[in-house]
Amino acid sequence: TQGTCPVDGQKRPQFGTRFLTDPRKVFQHNAWDNVEWSREQEEAAQMKVQENSEPLPPEKQVEFDSRAHEYWNDFYGIHENRFFKDRHWLFTEFPELSPRWKTAWHSKEGACSREEPAQSVPNLAVSSEEAPAAHTEKADFPGVSASYRILEVGCGVGNTVFPILKTNNDPGLFVYCCDFSNTAIDLVKSNPEYDSSRCHAFVRDLSDATAAYPVPEQSLDVIVLIFVLSALHPDKMQSSVSSLARLLKPGGVILLRDYGRYDMAQLRFKKGRCLSENFYVRGDGTRVYFFTQDELHELFSGAGLEKVQNLVDRRLQVNRGKQLTMYRVWVQCKYRKTLTRPQGDAAHN
Numbered sequence: 001t002q003g004t005c006p007v008d009g010q011k012r013p014q015f016g017t018r019f020l021t022d023p024r025k026v027f028q029h030n031a032w033d034n035v036e037w038s039r040e041q042e043e044a045a046q047m048k049v050q051e052n053s054e055p056l057p058p059e060k061q062v063e064f065d066s067r068a069h070e071y072w073n074d075f076y077g078i079h080e081n082r083f084f085k086d087r088h089w090l091f092t093e094f095p096e097l098s099p100r101w102k103t104a105w106h107s108k109e110g111a112c113s114r115e116e117p118a119q120s121v122p123n124l125a126v127s128s129e130e131a132p133a134a135h136t137e138k139a140d141f142p143g144v145s146a147s148y149r150i151l152e153v154g155c156g157v158g159n160t161v162f163p164i165l166k167t168n169n170d171p172g173l174f175v176y177c178c179d180f181s182n183t184a185i186d187l188v189k190s191n192p193e194y195d196s197s198r199c200h201a202f203v204r205d206l207s208d209a210t211a212a213y214p215v216p217e218q219s220l221d222v223i224v225l226i227f228v229l230s231a232l233h234p235d236k237m238q239s240s241v242s243s244l245a246r247l248l249k250p251g252g253v254i255l256l257r258d259y260g261r262y263d264m265a266q267l268r269f270k271k272g273r274c275l276s277e278n279f280y281v282r283g284d285g286t287r288v289y290f291f292t293q294d295e296l297h298e299l300f301s302g303a304g305l306e307k308v309q310n311l312v313d314r315r316l317q318v319n320r321g322k323q324l325t326m327y328r329v330w331v332q333c334k335y336r337k338t339l340t341r342p343q344g345d346a347a348h349n
Helices: 023-028 039-051 058-066 068-079 101-105 161-167 182-190 234-245 293-302 343-348
Strands: 148-153 173-179 199-203 220-226 248-259 274-276 279-281 287-289 305-319 324-337
Touching: 058 068, 058 274, 068 182, 148 161, 161 173, 161 199, 173 182, 182 199, 234 248, 234 293, 248 293, 248 305, 293 305, 293 324
Parallel strands: 148 173, 148 220, 173 199, 220 248
Antiparallel strands: 248 324, 274 279, 279 287, 305 324
């Protein structure tokens, strides 16, 4: 059977455990999980999006695309590390990042799973005998001797990376992190918790499919995308995901959490902020796309990955002081690179 992988010996509540059954009690808590939308609410959201869907002129769109690096540098230059909170929920939603996951991942008894019943989740267990040898064209690269490698793309100032390094004390772990903004990477490297013997931070434009990564193909166990794919131009998403998929070992996974269609942030955009369908530019020049589950499935399956998880997290956040309700919509995905056997083995079987 598949069990749970508690961190620090304790089970933490997963997203989706507080339900609003009595609307009169909405202001008793700061947030409610898995909130069902009425048909009227969804239709109103569709209408709101349609009202603000007139795209900006092509020359403005080119400007925002060509100056994207500048806008993100400005963003991190202004906020530095004051704007962000460490994502301690990561280990509940993505136990692949926790210190005990590697043992379970490679065990024959079965992999840890918290999000779905065992019968609906493909078996994640990969034994060392089953896994094909990964390519290692680069004889020497950061983390070459590591037994478990994690890459976070769009790491910002390190609010995912540093909780991983603090929580996961596996001596075989090596974490890579990259961002479009060199300002963000400078902030990561200047953090007192940055340890170059366990982590390698570098500047990388995810949308540039021709740029090289500091690791060979088929060398990573986990790739993390937390609210980053949505910042890319939709035309560049497939090539970006495909380039990341090539870095995964057979059996490796991509973990994603990002903005979902009709999230509060999408409905708040005013006219003059739409770049294309469901793609917008914020006041600071940074851009954001709002996904459906099907769109993300097409991107990952188009990169040759198989679905482990693809779900919508609809949350009602509450400002009890101002008596305000805010509907958030996020999509959470796990997609795995399939195990491939040598042709000779397949023929033999």
